[in-house]
Amino acid sequence: MLPMLDSMLRKLPPGVRLARWEPAATPIRPSESETIEDSKKFIDTTLDQLSAHLSGKGFIDGGWGLSGLIDRLAACGCHVVLDDPGRALQ
Numbered sequence: 146m147l148p149m150l151d152s153m154l155r156k157l158p159p160g161v162r163l164a165r166w167e168p169a170a171t172p173i174r175p176s177e178s179e180t181i182e183d184s185k186k187f188i189d190t191t192l193d194q195l196s197a198h199l200s201g202k203g204f205i206d207g208g209w210g211l212s213g214l215i216d217r218l219a220a221c222g223c224h225v226v227l228d229d230p231g232r233a234l235q
Contacts, residue, residue, distance in 0.1 A: 149185050153223060156189060158196035165224035175220035184221045191217050195225075 150166055157163065173181040181187045195214045209217065211227075218225055 149188075152185070153188055153192065156192040156196075157225070158192070158199050160199060160228045161195065161225050162228065163224070164226045165222075167222040167224070169220070169222040173221055175217055181221065188218060188221050188223050191221075 149168065153166075154163065168184060171182055171184050173184060173187075175181065191214055194209060195211070195218070198209075198211055198214060215225060215227075
């Protein structure tokens, strides 16, 4: 699991910190209509979307708001926080 953590830490966008790392066992069901089989790929993709959102490229963030992206990461056990929590309200 350590290589996955190292990979994830390198992908954290500026202004985002890892608060807790508790990888969930797959399959992960963040909602009734969604099942995650590859948590590493899901976390990588969601971090890319989070980075896009924070850099003003919301058109490639998958339509998720900032809080939704953070919640999706938490569902996989990747708990992140913003250096400026006020950004989550924008």
